[in-house]
Amino acid sequence: MAQFTLQINGTSRQVEVDPNTPLLWVLRDHLQLVGTKFGCGMAQCGACTIHLDGTAARSCSLPVSSVGNSAITTIEGLSENGDHPVQQAWIEHDVPQCGYCQAGQIMTAAAFLNQNPSPSDTEIEAAMNGNICRCGTYLRIKAAVKTASQNS
Amino acid sequence: MSTLNPKLDRRSFLKVSALAGGGMLLSFSWLAGCKPTPEQSLILPKEWFELNSYIKIGDNGVVTLYSANPEFGSNVKTSMPMILAEELGVDWKMVLVEQADFWPERFQRQFTGGSQGIRQGWTPLRTAGATARQLLINAAAQTWKVPAAEITATAGQLEHKASGKKAGYGELASLAATLPVPEEVALKDPKDFTLIGTSKKNVDLEKIITGTPLFGIDYQMEGMKYAAIVHPPAFGMKLASFDASSVNSLPGILDVFSIQLFKDEYVRNFFDTATFPELVAIVGNSTWEVLQAKKSLKATWEKAPESSFSMSGFGGNPSKVKVPAGLENTEIHLAKMAEYTSKPGNVLRRDGDPEGAFKKATKILEKTYIAPFLAHNTMEPVNCFAHVTADKAEIYGPTQAPEFIIGTIASAIGLPKEKISIKLARMGGGFGLRAYSHHMVEAALISQKAGVPIKMVYSREDDMTYGIYRPSYSATYRAALDEKNQLLALHVKAGGVPETPIHANRFPAGAIDNYLAEGWQIESNITIGAFRAPRSNFIAAAEQSFLDELAEVMGKDPIAFRLDLLKRAETNPVGENNDYDAKRYAGVLELVKEKSKWGSPAAGVHRGVAAYFCHNSYVAEVVDMVLQDKKPVVSKVIAAVDCGIVVNKDASVNMGEGAIVDAIGNALYGELTFNEGVPSKTNFHQYRMIRQQDAPKAIEVHFVESKEDPTGLGEPFFPPVFAALANSLYKATGKRFYQQPFGTQLEKEGFKV
Ligand code: FES
Numbered sequence: 001m002a003q004f005t006l007q008i009n010g011t012s013r014q015v016e017v018d019p020n021t022p023l024l025w026v027l028r029d030h031l032q033l034v035g036t037k038f039g040c041g042m043a044q045c046g047a048c049t050i051h052l053d054g055t056a057a058r059s060c061s062l063p064v065s066s067v068g069n070s071a072i073t074t075i076e077g078l079s080e081n082g083d084h085p086v087q088q089a090w091i092e093h094d095v096p097q098c099g100y101c102q103a104g105q106i107m108t109a110a111a112f113l114n115q116n117p118s119p120s121d122t123e124i125e126a127a128m129n130g131n132i133c134r135c136g137t138y139l140r141i142k143a144a145v146k147t148a149s150q151n152s
Numbered sequence: 153m154s155t156l157n158p159k160l161d162r163r164s165f166l167k168v169s170a171l172a173g174g175g176m177l178l179s180f181s182w183l184a185g186c187k188p189t190p191e192q193s194l195i196l197p198k199e200w201f202e203l204n205s206y207i208k209i210g211d212n213g214v215v216t217l218y219s220a221n222p223e224f225g226s227n228v229k230t231s232m233p234m235i236l237a238e239e240l241g242v243d244w245k246m247v248l249v250e251q252a253d254f255w256p257e258r259f260q261r262q263f264t265g266g267s268q269g270i271r272q273g274w275t276p277l278r279t280a281g282a283t284a285r286q287l288l289i290n291a292a293a294q295t296w297k298v299p300a301a302e303i304t305a306t307a308g309q310l311e312h313k314a315s316g317k318k319a320g321y322g323e324l325a326s327l328a329a330t331l332p333v334p335e336e337v338a339l340k341d342p343k344d345f346t347l348i349g350t351s352k353k354n355v356d357l358e359k360i361i362t363g364t365p366l367f368g369i370d371y372q373m374e375g376m377k378y379a380a381i382v383h384p385p386a387f388g389m390k391l392a393s394f395d396a397s398s399v400n401s402l403p404g405i406l407d408v409f410s411i412q413l414f415k416d417e418y419v420r421n422f423f424d425t426a427t428f429p430e431l432v433a434i435v436g437n438s439t440w441e442v443l444q445a446k447k448s449l450k451a452t453w454e455k456a457p458e459s460s461f462s463m464s465g466f467g468g469n470p471s472k473v474k475v476p477a478g479l480e481n482t483e484i485h486l487a488k489m490a491e492y493t494s495k496p497g498n499v500l501r502r503d504g505d506p507e508g509a510f511k512k513a514t515k516i517l518e519k520t521y522i523a524p525f526l527a528h529n530t531m532e533p534v535n536c537f538a539h540v541t542a543d544k545a546e547i548y549g550p551t552q553a554p555e556f557i558i559g560t561i562a563s564a565i566g567l568p569k570e571k572i573s574i575k576l577a578r579m580g581g582g583f584g585l586r587a588y589s590h591h592m593v594e595a596a597l598i599s600q601k602a603g604v605p606i607k608m609v610y611s612r613e614d615d616m617t618y619g620i621y622r623p624s625y626s627a628t629y630r631a632a633l634d635e636k637n638q639l640l641a642l643h644v645k646a647g648g649v650p651e652t653p654i655h656a657n658r659f660p661a662g663a664i665d666n667y668l669a670e671g672w673q674i675e676s677n678i679t680i681g682a683f684r685a686p687r688s689n690f691i692a693a694a695e696q697s698f699l700d701e702l703a704e705v706m707g708k709d710p711i712a713f714r715l716d717l718l719k720r721a722e723t724n725p726v727g728e729n730n731d732y733d734a735k736r737y738a739g740v741l742e743l744v745k746e747k748s749k750w751g752s753p754a755a756g757v758h759r760g761v762a763a764y765f766c767h768n769s770y771v772a773e774v775v776d777m778v779l780q781d782k783k784p785v786v787s788k789v790i791a792a793v794d795c796g797i798v799v800n801k802d803a804s805v806n807m808g809e810g811a812i813v814d815a816i817g818n819a820l821y822g823e824l825t826f827n828e829g830v831p832s833k834t835n836f837h838q839y840r841m842i843r844q845q846d847a848p849k850a851i852e853v854h855f856v857e858s859k860e861d862p863t864g865l866g867e868p869f870f871p872p873v874f875a876a877l878a879n880s881l882y883k884a885t886g887k888r889f890y891q892q893p894f895g896t897q898l899e900k901e902g903f904k905v
């Protein structure tokens with residue numbers, strides 16, 4: 001067990017956990033931030049995607065001890081009122097079916113658009129390829145990322 | 153307002169004072185933006201008045217509609233309340249939707265599966281909406297002293313034109329709630345619908361995109377502990393012993409013990425499927441700690457002898473179900489399936505003289521189709537929260553079928569059903585898997601034994617290797633042709649491990665004079681369960697691929713050939729009990745033909761078609777494919793569907809798109825094999841799922857205009873895709889594909905996937 005001070009969604013949060021604990025479980029079990037989802041636990045599905053200093057990262061495979069002072073953004077902190085352009089585009093296209101993968105999809109998309117504000121279809125497909133959606137909402141995801149790129 | 157009303161189910165109208173989850177406000181339907189308008193921010197009334205189980209109205213006119221069915225992504229939580237709101241006559245902007253708890257005294261059929269939610273909910277929900285509306289009208293009539301028949305009720309407003317009296321629903325709700333429930337009410341004429349047929353966004357959309365807790369796995373409670381399970385490493389094995397000290401002293405671990413799901417005397421029901429009735433449970437302070445401890449558990453597993461259990465039939469006496477012993481292998485499954493293909497099966501339907509026709513044939517076309525076991529791989533792994541005390545149990549988790557597990561829980565923990573409450577979580581996918589709610593029993597037993605509220609979570613590996621798979625199947629089709637290439641007879645023989653996929657009375661039965669359908673099955677200890685259009689998802693692939701090949705041999709266009717058969721079935725059907733409407737079946741083929749411009753595909757596009765009827769809806773699909781650098785790429789899928797009246801348009805399109813993507817993924821990559829009872833794949837690094845880059849570049853969904861009562865959409869879009877894909881692959885590659893997953897076969901042929 002060790003103490004960690006994490007910068008999450010603009011606030012400092014303290015936890016006492018095993019240093020090997022993946023950030024995913026620190027968020028979900030210890031900080032009650034359950035928007036970040038568990039899908040595979042091995043960086044294969046993208047459900048657990050968060051931002052680390054603005055870059056998309058798989059929190060299931062990120063030991064809390066490796067995070068340091070990096071700024072963590074979770075889906076809960078992406079915007080104040082659910083009005084990030086990516087979230088707005090998700091509403092416009094009514095993307096989700098079950099909804100379980102969508103927080104991860106949105107976080108991947110938001111980080112990607114920061115780096116590449118006007119991507120081509122092929123670039124969107126490549127950027128979103130790490131996020132699995134069993135419900136098969138890929139076309140709406142792609143359309144929403146496109147819309148968000150035009151609106152941001 | 154003309155339709156005469158059917159009998160009300162009185163259960164729905166019990167006046168029950170305390171509502172479950174009181175004050176738990178779950179979903180607002182308005183989603184125009186995230187900041188509510190002033191109109192919207194009135195939101196919570198001072199008082200609610202309950203008009204029936206599904207509807208309560210606030211003194212300020214806000215309406216809460218309960219969604220009774222569990223939601224797994226097919227959008228019942230939005231679409232079913234739309235039906236209530238239509239008949240109630242209320243502005244959708246004033247509607248809040250709340251997930252109902254499992255409450256069989258108040259709600260009928262809280263079951264999501266078989267694409268039946270909308271179909272079976274249609275009349276009860278319309279009736280509930282219309283009844284509440286009539287109560288409001290009666291309240292206005294009484295208050296204003298005018299005849300009820302002169303009062304109109306639309307968009308939440310009551311009005312008596314002649315006297316100029318007007319009131320909002322909220323003003324009359326308190327009186328309406330006390331009036332006697334009318335014995336009969338009029339339902340709207342579908343041509344007067346204003347909400348049904350439009351597109352309304354998912355009522356949970358805002359919560360989903362902001363990461364608000366919604367799913368079972370998100371649930372937390374003060375003092376709650378976490379639990380993981382360890383199940384045997386192979387089908388056909390069971391727990392011999394375990395060493396508690398191997399994990400007891402690990403950090404954060406509180407307890408380790410084994411649980412037994414079923415009491416000896418318990419008679420199981422159809423949805424009680426549990427692969428491993430005995431499991432080891434580990435309880436601890438966090439999910440991570442219990443998942444880690446699993447790896448250290450020292451346990452001894454042994455081969456399970458043949459066993460059996462009692463299962464209640466649908467209405468009949470309990471029967472014995474045998475669980476065979478042995479560690480199974482896919483190679484042996486395949487060999488056995490080949491063996492069964494070549495010996496007589498059980499005759500399921502015979503029309504005319506098929507054997508005689510085959511003797512007369514000048515040409516016989518015979519093909520065998522094979523598909524593997526599939527894992528559901530819902531994105532939310534199996535999980536459940538339970539809090540069991542000496543006198544009650546609270547369960548919260550993903551389930552499609554609470555009604556079928558409450559008795560199992562009651563037996564396992566020794567509490568009467570009335571002491572058990574099941575709250576229905578939004579599910580991170582279902583696809584049939586969560587009709588089998590063994591996890592609820594497991595969580596309840598763990599909580600009871602540990603004496604604390606717990607949340608149990610399966611690792612992805614637990615989830616993928618637990619069982620309840622889509623079975624492995626094989627089907628052999630044979631066609632007898634005369635010297636003019638006319639079809640004389642059709643014979644299908646199909647089976648699987650452990651069930652046959654045949655629906656003997658479906659098309660093409662009824663369209664062919666000499667027809668024979670036979671089934672067979674091979675027993676197995678690998679558990680199976682419903683998987684998005686069970687059986688249909690395989691037999692459609694086989695049948696519709698075969699018809700494509702047969703049409704080619706007969707020198708006919710694949711759509712024209714099917715239409716000819718359907719014409720025969722419509723005008724002069726063969727045999728009895730044909731369980732499809734040939735005209736509606738042909739209708740979707742006609743529509744897809746028109747919308748895809750079937751006769752004139754774009755240059756370089758290879759297309760295949762298929763159609764199927766299951767779960768009461770008709771679907772035809774055309775898959776367009778291009779070859780890019782030896783890689784088949786699906787450029788477009790065009791679907792035509794007849795599901796009667798479409799309730800929520802865009803949500804229905806979304807369902808079609810999703811099912812098409814899901815089917816392409818399963819057809820190309822889906823496969824689980826076994827070696828000595830051990831599943832070959834444990835996580836997504838091995839189990840390939842369709843991803844963004846593999847998805848079709850475009851999908852069009854077209855609806856047949858219809859006045860028929862609505863039928864479901866979760867499943868019917870899925871089965872025909874497999875065959876339309878195989879048929880387009882044939883056009884693109886020159887090879888017919890008979891064995892799923894097609895990706896493996898494509899690679900063998902030198903293509904990329
Ligand atoms: S849970 Fe982290 S990538 Fe799947």
Ligand code: FES
Binds near residue numbers: 096101132133531580
């Ligand atoms: S919406 Fe269900 S997994 Fe993506």
